Amino acid sequence: MQLATYISDLLYRYECVIVPGFGAFITRYESARIDAATETFHPPGKSVMFNRQLQTNDGILANYVANVEGQSYTLALQTIRNFTGKLSLALSEGKTVTLDNVGTFSLNEEQAVQFKPSANGNFSTASFGLAAVGAPKVSREVYKESVEALEEKSPILFTPEKRTASPYLKYAAIGLIALTVAGFGGLKLYEGQVQDYNFAEKQKAETKLDSQIQQATFVIENPLKAMNVTVPKQKGKYHVIAGAFRIEANAEKKMAQLTQRGFTPRLLGTNKHGLHQVVFSSHEDRIEALKALRAIKATENKDAWLLVKDISE
Numbered sequence: 001m002q003l004a005t006y007i008s009d010l011l012y013r014y015e016c017v018i019v020p021g022f023g024a025f026i027t028r029y030e031s032a033r034i035d036a037a038t039e040t041f042h043p044p045g046k047s048v049m050f051n052r053q054l055q056t057n058d059g060i061l062a063n064y065v066a067n068v069e070g071q072s073y074t075l076a077l078q079t080i081r082n083f084t085g086k087l088s089l090a091l092s093e094g095k096t097v098t099l100d101n102v103g104t105f106s107l108n109e110e111q112a113v114q115f116k117p118s119a120n121g122n123f124s125t126a127s128f129g130l131a132a133v134g135a136p137k138v139s140r141e142v143y144k145e146s147v148e149a150l151e152e153k154s155p156i157l158f159t160p161e162k163r164t165a166s167p168y169l170k171y172a173a174i175g176l177i178a179l180t181v182a183g184f185g186g187l188k189l190y191e192g193q194v195q196d197y198n199f200a201e202k203q204k205a206e207t208k209l210d211s212q213i214q215q216a217t218f219v220i221e222n223p224l225k226a227m228n229v230t231v232p233k234q235k236g237k238y239h240v241i242a243g244a245f246r247i248e249a250n251a252e253k254k255m256a257q258l259t260q261r262g263f264t265p266r267l268l269g270t271n272k273h274g275l276h277q278v279v280f281s282s283h284e285d286r287i288e289a290l291k292a293l294r295a296i297k298a299t300e301n302k303d304a305w306l307l308v309k310d311i312s313e
Contacts (some may be wrong), residue, residue, distance in 0.1 A: 001067040003083040004099035006064055009046060011102070017061060023113070024054035025102065040134055048102060050115035087306070236282045238289030239268060239307040240296055244275035251276035261300070269312065280304065282311075 010017045011027055018024040057077070066076035087105065090097050091113065096106045103117040190221070242258060242265060245251040251267060255278055258265040268277040278294055283289035289306060292303040296304045 003065070003080065004102055006061065006068065007099065008101045010060060010064055011046075014060060016054070016058075018054055018056065018058050019061060019084060020080055021049055021055055022050045022087065025049075026051055026054075048117050050103070050105075050113075052113055138184050182268055236284035236289070237308055237310045238283045239277075239309065239311075240282075240289060240293050241268075241305050242278045242279040242280050242301060243303075244271065244273075244277045246275055248276050248291035251278050254278045268307075268309075277307070279307075 007017055007019070007025060015028075016024055016026050017090060025048050027048050030045060030047050032044045044108075062073055062076045062080060065071075065079055066073050069076065069079070071079075087097055091105060091107050094107065096104055098104045101118055101120065103115055106114050108114050243251075243254055246252065255265045255267065258278070258280065263280055266279050266282075268279045270276055280300075281292055283292060293304060293306050
């Protein structure tokens with residue numbers, strides 16, 4: 001029956017395919033499973049079941065038949081009616097009807113339609129091409145208890161080997177200790193002589209240096225005047241902010257970077273959120289502050305912003 005192929009095709013795309021006037025095929029997901037009786041792994045997929053109660057036409061099968069067969073929707077419905085009529089007639093005669101890749105239909109003793117899905121029917125596109133895999137039991141080696149009993153009855157005994165120490169090694173060790181003690185005493189004597197010599201030479205050098213310092217005379221004819229360098233403090237309530245940092249060390253690092261780039265940054269303290277604020281510059285005039293902010297955004301930091309706050313120096 002050609003219509004069985006169309007139903008099988010649609011089950012890959014839809015979870016429910018209704019055959020008008022006969023029933024509906026519904027797919028459901030099944031996870032991978034193992035059949036202990038046949039020792040086989042079955043892949044995950046979608047199996048199909050049949051519901052006799054759903055017979056109202058939803059248009060899916062009819063439209064598909066019309067497109068594939070190249071006929072009108074009305075003629076496609078008539079084709080489906082002919083299919084269901086032949087199927088119902090065969091069942092009423094006690095025959096078993098098979099739809100390839102879908103399943104088989106038959107009537108039970110109470111004349112109710114019975115459906116058995118095909119064993120090869122897997123309508124999951126994700127599992128396409130996956131077949132069942134045989135998984136025979138792994139035979140494990142079992143040690144016999146008789147071997148263990150034999151090991152307990154026949155223990156293995158080890159006899160320690162006696163070794164005789166050579167007297168020559170004892171005399172050699174005594175001689176080595178004597179040489180070590182003598183060498184250590186000589187080294188200490190030499191170090192004491194070197195320290196005494198170094199101390200005497202140090203005293204001579206310090207005495208000579210003191211006499212040279214006392215004899216030296218320093219004359220400065222034209223002393224330079226002291227220079228007073230004034231570093232201007234930034235004032236104003238308009239502040240161009242370079243950034244706010246949770247960790248103070250990061251704020252100081254940012255200040256060092258700005259100083260290298262020619263700015264005179266400073267820390268403005270912490271805000272209400274506990275962040276350390278680094279300032280590019282502070283201004284008393286709002287227009288000047290906006291000009292500075294615009295220039296910094298264009299050349300240095302597009303995320304810079306203006307803070308208006310009175311801060312006492």
